[in-house]
Amino acid sequence: MKNVIAIDGPGGAGKSTIAKLLAKKINYLHLDTGAMYRAVTWAALKKNIDFKDEEKIIKIAEKSKIIFDQQGNIFLNGKNISQEIRNNKVNQYVSQVAAIKGVRDLLVEKQQDIAKKNKVVMDGRDITTVVLPKAEYKFYLTASLAERAKRRYQQEKVKNKNADLKQIKASIARRDKLDKEREHSPLKKAEDARLIDTTNLSIEQVMSKMIEIIEGEI
Ligand code: C5P
Numbered sequence: 456m457k458n459v460i461a462i463d464g465p466g467g468a469g470k471s472t473i474a475k476l477l478a479k480k481i482n483y484l485h486l487d488t489g490a491m492y493r494a495v496t497w498a499a500l501k502k503n504i505d506f507k508d509e510e511k512i513i514k515i516a517e518k519s520k521i522i523f524d525q526q527g528n529i530f531l532n533g534k535n536i537s538q539e540i541r542n543n544k545v546n547q548y549v550s551q552v553a554a555i556k557g558v559r560d561l562l563v564e565k566q567q568d569i570a571k572k573n574k575v576v577m578d579g580r581d582i583t584t585v586v587l588p589k590a591e592y593k594f595y596l597t598a599s600l601a602e603r604a605k606r607r608y609q610q611e612k613v614k615n616k617n618a619d620l621k622q623i624k625a626s627i628a629r630r631d632k633l634d635k636e637r638e639h640s641p642l643k644k645a646e647d648a649r650l651i652d653t654t655n656l657s658i659e660q661v662m663s664k665m666i667e668i669i670e671g672e673i
Contacts, residue, residue: 458483458574460669461582461590465631465642467603468596469653473661474578475527480666481576485527486569488579488586491562492553493540494521494531499552500544506551513557521565546626550633553580559639581640583648592669593648596661602654603627 460477464470471487478485495516504511522530528537539545552558559581566586569575577586583593598606604624611618634642644650649668653661 456589457591459570459587459590460576460592461587462578462594462596463580463583464596466627467607468598469661470578470596472658474576476662478576483574483576486575486577488566490529490540491521493545493549494529495519495558496545496549496552497536497540498531506548509555512552512555516558516561550630554637556639580634580642583645585640593645595644595648595650596653598654600628
């Protein structure tokens with residue numbers, strides 16, 4: 456599938472940051488699919504839904520009109536929720552919501568439709584395996600848990616002076632486990648995806664590795 460770059464990996468591996476920069480550099484659209492699962496989770500929290508009630512969560516996903524603007528802000532039914540979807544409550548429940556097949560089916564359809572109509576860099580957990588297995592370029596970005604926690608802590612500290620590294624590490628580890636062990640579309644490396652371990656690499660180094668691979672072709 457031409458004009459499509461798919462990136463998967465666990466939280467904190469640098470996927471979204473890199474995908475955004477890469478998309479800008481090659482003039483592609485960036486789609487952060489994690490933000491879509493976060494948006495549905497935020498809507499469910501707003502409505503005080505019991506997270507065990509899968510039918511209700513699917514209904515919420517059906518009613519969720521999710522739009523991104525040029526800057527990557529995310530709007531749910533017209534409201535900009537770019538900040539809200541990063542809060543702790545959303546972190547806590549998003550993997551539960553993302554494990555529901557009915558929710559995934561709805562969001563995957565939207566993601567595939569966007570890839571049909573645009574040149575896109577898409578990042579998530581199942582992009583190389585399920586959403587766009589025929590993408591022209593496929594990458595799996597990872598890093599050690601300690602490094603991923605440190606990165607998230609540094610981002611979080613700017614907004615919240617009480618940010619706690621230990622807590623962040625535990626929350627990432629919990630999501631890793633849920634995402635890797637779920638029944639539908641678990642996080643795993645596609646056999647033909649290029650593995651990049653970003654633990655000891657700067658953003659620029661990861662970018663140039665990826666550009667090297669796709670260079671000359673775009
Ligand atoms: O990438 P981010 O950390 O924002 O993703 C939040 C959560 O959304 C992940 O932990 C995962 O449960 C879910 N997700 C998913 N499939 C994707 C993208 C994200 O299941 N393609």
